[in-house]
Amino acid sequence: MRKLLALAALAFVAAASVRAEEFATTKDAELMVHQAIAYMKKEGKEKALAAFSDPNGRFRYKDLYVMAYDLDGRCLAHGARKDRVGKLFMDEKDVDGKTFVRERIEVARKHGKGWQEYKFANPTTNRVEQKVVYFELWDGVVVVCGAYKK
Template identity: 45%
Template sequence: MKPLLFAAAALTATLACGQADAEPRRATPAQAVAMVKKALATVRRDGRDKAYAAITDPRGGFVRDDLYITVWGLDGVVRAHGANPNMVGKTLGDLRDIDGKLFIQERFQLASAKGKFWQEYKYTHPTTGKIEPKRVYCESLEDTVVCGGVYGLPR
């Protein structure tokens, strides 16, 4: 009986270690677009306060694998953030990526010019903690920009 218990414990430990080292599940561009559209519909249907709370809540339906929604006011203030609730309410319009790109300012320019767009920059992956290329899909909604992205270009 003891050898069987030992084997089961060893198998469990091996599986746990293998999962920790496994590549994170990655969202697709199609999933990013769908999640942004879902967030936009939720804001329109439920109002900003209720929708932003759901977007920021990891269990609110707007976080899946490495995909999460962010909502930025055109004033640079983070309205909702699915990966880091501590960012909500902060003014981060001058945020730069590792290469010095002012990607939030670029996002606001793209929002004004296009309304719907894809943007690329480098950002920290939410589960690995590594800086990776990121591609986000964004849509303007009144005085905000709603975005969701994928990591690890090219896609």
């Protein structure tokens, strides 16, 4: 019986470890923003924004994707939902009523970068989940990437 319980516990730990590896961390998200800005500086905005919106490109990692907004709240790139590109989201609210794009842009204008939490539909699970994003402002573009909390 003890061996059976020990094997069951080991199987649970192994399964949890595999699931954890499927999802990115907030540190991964911050690194992705740094890489995205470096790419934009090197390749230019137009090429970078196209790369950020490529769902199979270099700016996708596990469940991470890059987004970019101008200072008016217009989505310039979105790695998971191309239907958002070109639209204004300054007054978009999450399920708790938080105007997360407006808040993000205000912080970016004031501090140049920051962290933010809000709720958003996870394209991997198709459920609304808590998301933690890191963002930085560079040359009028707010580059964003975030991890969903597990």
